[in-house]
Amino acid sequence: MNRTLKFLIPLVLFFIAVGFLFKGLYLDPHEVPSPLVGKPAPTFQAPVLSDASKTFNSADMKGQVWLLNVWASWCGACREEHPVLMAMAKSGQIATYGLDYKDTDQEAQAVLDANGNPYKTIATDVNGKIGIDYGVYGVPETYIIDKTGVIRYKQIGPITEEVLINKIVPMLKELQR
């Protein structure tokens, strides 16, 4: 390679990084069409958080509309989302189930002890296998699954109040009819 060009590499790399940073400034959490929306939710069985003697079986959920929230104690955005989940749990409009992704029971439980637990039951996914079935990019992600076990909606990133009011609540009303 030309000797002088070699010295330009750091500069080029830097400007690529700047491009991403600039774009990053104007981004908002937004939805991405998921190939799984409209397809049956993968069924799974997993131990329940802090109570490994029990097993959560997603097949048992047939006949009700439910929400699967993928989260982890190490995830900063989940902490941001947490109050919204708490509010949802309080309203009692829908059963929220958690999937604790690549996490340890102790750390997850510590977060719940400190901030409160919005979930009906939490299944654990220690090695991320269930996450792969569901096409989890990262946490948090949330799925709405209907009475027949079909995924109707996927939220990537934290659920904000806006998403809750404009997307999730209307969809639940429709599905629960």
Added chain:
Amino acid sequence: MIPEIGQFSLILAFCFAIVQGTLPLVGVWKNNAALSNLAVPAARTQFAFVAIAFICLDYSFYANDFSVLYVASNSNSHLPLAYRLAALWGGHEGSMILWVSILALWTMAVTLFAKSLPETFRIRLISVMGMVSIGFLAFIIFTSNPFERLIPAALDGRDLNPLLQDPGMVFHPPVLYMGYVGFSVAFAFAIAALLDGRLDITWARWTRPWTTVAWVFLTLGIAFGSKWAYYELGWGGWWFWDAVENASFMPWLVGTALIHSLAVTEKRDAFKVWTVLLSICAFSLSLLGTFLVRSGVLTSVHAFATDPRRGVFILMYLVVVIGGALILFAWRAPKVGLGEKFDVVSRESMLLTNNVVLVAAAGSVLLGTMYPLLMDALGAGKISVGPPYFDAVFVAIMAPGLFLMGLGPLAKWRKASLPEIGMRLRVAAVISLVSALLVPLLMGKLTLMTAVGVFLGIWVASTTLILLVNRIKTRKIATPDLVENLKGIPLAFYGMLLAHFGIGVFILGVTLVKGYESEQDLRMDKNDVAKIGNLEFRFDGTQEIAGPNYMSSQGTFTVTSNGKPVTVLQPEKRFYPVQGSVMTEADIGPGVIKDLYVSLGEPLENGAWSVRIYIKPFVQWIWAGAILMALGGILALTDKRYRILNKKAAKEAQDALEVFEA
């Protein structure tokens, strides 16, 4: 009136920064002494005005002046005085004031202590630091004015975030900023050298002590932060791979590479281009960290600014400073030329490997930190990769580097022999292998990760000791007296030993706490006893106490070992009424072998509580290791070769320079 004085001082400081950052450079270029002589007085005046602004803002906190918006948002009349003063850096605007004050402090130090430098070089150096300052002062004045008035004034303030109401808040941010803003000096040295076209042994010798001071501060700052998280966040972790932590850790990794690379440049006149690039990178990462934290592009528990205008401003600033530096680099660096040749097996090559490992590690942290942003920019949604990524990738990259750490210092410059190094280190290898099996077995469980961790920790520590023995042996020819021999070894060498030994201690701490910590979540009624190992924790109930600005339920736990008293722990659950937030204050019984960590969860019926008890073996070794590293840096600084004020050294440098120029 006071806030207006502060605001006016900031504007004056900005004007003087412009003078400092431009005219002297023109002066050196045009050979105009009147202009170039402005550098020092302009820098000192800028420092004075920044200091006045800082004092005015802190005075407003002291005086509870809630007609200042920033004070009203971050303080409260019931807040204890120490926290009121520290609340200055509790929010975005004040953090920026702290940043720019520390930059001015470093510049002031350069004008006072860098007297041995050739005049033109010194002027360029100070002027480049002025340029860095211009951008930050403009940023504060135009987008983040901390002196903005609130009319009518608030009756009382909204209080400092309770998470920040901790002694750690008083020390951690200034020390941390001293570290990463301190890399601006190494950066300015690199830019001045590129402008000057002089990049040689003397340049490296001038840069080294400044870089080491910044590195020592950064090491301590990160360690403080980690310790703070350990006892304040309430779930016993000590490092979270949070974007804000990464922002300080990346400059540390590159700064560590820089310290080693500078040593090669000074001793062997090699790695010159690489050293300059590292100097630019270390400070660039500090700036990038500031951008990531301050612009709010990343979702983080720490970020408190989400105003795109600020983000755009910092980004433009980044483009000018880093982009400008890299353009200069691409233009001038090709002329620097390569250093002396060296063999594949030599100290140079091992230090180069060390550099590559550290930079790769910093790169992996950068990737992990930016990845969520990257995916978002590409339209894949907001996500976070978290510790599973960092633990796997970072450890895998660092492990071979840590192994080489044992070999490197024993290798000879230019050409070394692997069998010879192997012979010298066979004792260390045996000790490390035996402990890798023995220690985990003693702790009760042998896993691959703990075995590897213990091996590396003992390996690094024991090879460091062998290095000392080896050094004494090679001197023994001169005198058989051990004390004389130990005295004869330069302090910088001891500094290196101590810092490397600290790494060993750190690795052992991390490995053992990760492998053998135990924890229990319990429901405890009054007088319940929890038994963990040979320890009994008796819950004596809680009592309500009132703090200066909070109410607290304080639990009392009496810890005994087979009936003998060990300690009493009093964790608290605090309620801060101003912000309506609840804080968990764990109580920790620290120890060399293990920490006992108790925190209160939720109150249950009839005075019972959910309680969390951890046993954290060797966790203190993590911070002890970091402190040893910093002490090593301080020892290296006291070595007479680098004493900044040493007149003889200054004279020698000047002589060397004259020889070079002749």
